[in-house]
Amino acid sequence: MRRALRDHVRGRVGDYRRVVVPCVGSFAMVEALVDEGVDPKVIETSDVSVYSTLVGFLLDPDKDPRDVGFTVHDDDLRTLFEALPRDGQVEFTAAALCIVKVVQIKGKSEFRRWQRLEFCNQMPTMYQKYLEGLKTHQKKLAGLSYVVRDGHEHIRTALAEADALIWYNPPAYKGGYTKMFEPDGAYSWNAPEIAEIDMKDIESFYGELNGAAAHVTLYAEHWYPLERLDWTEFSKDYAEVYGKSDRTIYLVTNRGRKVVARPKKVHDVPARRPPVYCEQEITEDSVLAMVTTTKELATYYYDLFIKALGVVNAETYFLFVVDGRVVGTVGFMYSSWARNRLSHVFEVFGITPTSVRYKKLNRLLMMYLLSGECRDILMANFPQHESLMLPMLKSMRTTCISKYAEVKINRGILKMKSREKMKGGRFKLVYEGKFNGKTGREVVTEWVTKHGQVKREE
Numbered sequence: 001m002r003r004a005l006r007d008h009v010r011g012r013v014g015d016y017r018r019v020v021v022p023c024v025g026s027f028a029m030v031e032a033l034v035d036e037g038v039d040p041k042v043i044e045t046s047d048v049s050v051y052s053t054l055v056g057f058l059l060d061p062d063k064d065p066r067d068v069g070f071t072v073h074d075d076d077l078r079t080l081f082e083a084l085p086r087d088g089q090v091e092f093t094a095a096a097l098c099i100v101k102v103v104q105i106k107g108k109s110e111f112r113r114w115q116r117l118e119f120c121n122q123m124p125t126m127y128q129k130y131l132e133g134l135k136t137h138q139k140k141l142a143g144l145s146y147v148v149r150d151g152h153e154h155i156r157t158a159l160a161e162a163d164a165l166i167w168y169n170p171p172a173y174k175g176g177y178t179k180m181f182e183p184d185g186a187y188s189w190n191a192p193e194i195a196e197i198d199m200k201d202i203e204s205f206y207g208e209l210n211g212a213a214a215h216v217t218l219y220a221e222h223w224y225p226l227e228r229l230d231w232t233e234f235s236k237d238y239a240e241v242y243g244k245s246d247r248t249i250y251l252v253t254n255r256g257r258k259v260v261a262r263p264k265k266v267h268d269v270p271a272r273r274p275p276v277y278c279e280q281e282i283t284e285d286s287v288l289a290m291v292t293t294t295k296e297l298a299t300y301y302y303d304l305f306i307k308a309l310g311v312v313n314a315e316t317y318f319l320f321v322v323d324g325r326v327v328g329t330v331g332f333m334y335s336s337w338a339r340n341r342l343s344h345v346f347e348v349f350g351i352t353p354t355s356v357r358y359k360k361l362n363r364l365l366m367m368y369l370l371s372g373e374c375r376d377i378l379m380a381n382f383p384q385h386e387s388l389m390l391p392m393l394k395s396m397r398t399t400c401i402s403k404y405a406e407v408k409i410n411r412g413i414l415k416m417k418s419r420e421k422m423k424g425g426r427f428k429l430v431y432e433g434k435f436n437g438k439t440g441r442e443v444v445t446e447w448v449t450k451h452g453q454v455k456r457e458e
């Protein structure tokens, strides 16, 4: 999105007398605007969180982060806080952010306790990191202004001004930021009494943006209430669309140029790519393997196999390799296993190419995913599992969004755990499969016998 916003304002930055960034969060988008040539002096930012306020008060020349009333109440944390240098503005901000960060690691699980302890032990190192980051921010962004203010109120001040640019990325998940920055009594600050914005507010607020004289740019996803904006019929010239696939992210604007699909650049294709499966014969002697890979390579094969640019987000990526050729790309989430000590992992995606030779190539991947061999690889790939004494993985879950009440390719392999009809009529289906004790050799033998003869009808 940073790149999209930079592309969008390129060549126009000299036109803006005010650049208004409410809900500024981590200042990442402000940085993008400055990189594109916007003068920090014309940038007005605001937010309601302790994080943004500390950083904002540091960057605003008329403010001082020591004035936000940040006080640590928890005895242990106060000892840690007081051990850190915090005389200057930037030092104070770094020390306060360390405390905010520890308190942000919530939860009673052993994993969370361990994470908090780790963070406290590492606090001097984290402090140095924050300090360096803040100094870099200062060099680039100092001079902007920051206020604690409701985002919608802030935007309203600029809507009628033709030489104002507004960038608005609203909080989309109800209460998400309030929860994230809940101090739980560990510290306090002069927190404002401003309710967190949520989708309900956004829905009515979008209506106010119609007819704005200012140049309005919005972050939006496909499910945002964009129909409220009379300038966002995507087929018309008034929107810029970035990204494709199910989870589409849009930079929506009232000063659009024609919608242009951005072709993949040559340098987006990873330079080193293992060879891909090309209708080679798979026999009982074939060797199956699951190897870890980068997000870059995993998504490269994802795009290649399903011919769409996927916005896929997993925590760990693997390639499924048969006789040295890539036959699948898989992404997993380990969080629930580790965080809540559950006995399952989530498969975010598992994709094979379409083969003419084998109609049921996908089954080979699915069968391998549920093998004991694959389970052992998954566990070994989460190096902390032994020290945290995590439970043995028993099963794998995956969610399918489908027009149909059942997904046929899962039949006989995965069991449906739940089915929920979503708004718009599609189904959210959660499937689960138990790991068995099979080896790769057993899996391939079984697959060759059962499915190896089934060709795709052409």
Ligand SMILES: C[S@@+](CC[C@H](N)C(=O)[O-])C[C@H]1O[C@@H](n2cnc3c(N)ncnc32)[C@H](O)[C@@H]1O
Pocket (backbone or CB within 6 Å): 022, 023, 024, 025, 026, 027, 028, 029, 046, 047, 048, 049, 052, 149, 150, 151, 152, 168, 169, 170, 171, 172, 177, 194, 195, 196, 197
């Ligand atoms: C999605 S983040 C913004 C990210 C940031 N704009 C960016 O593009 O990098 C949403 C932010 O809105 C802030 N927020 C929530 N309710 C608000 C309100 N009523 N007024 C102003 N900011 C609010 C949160 O504290 C959070 O930092």
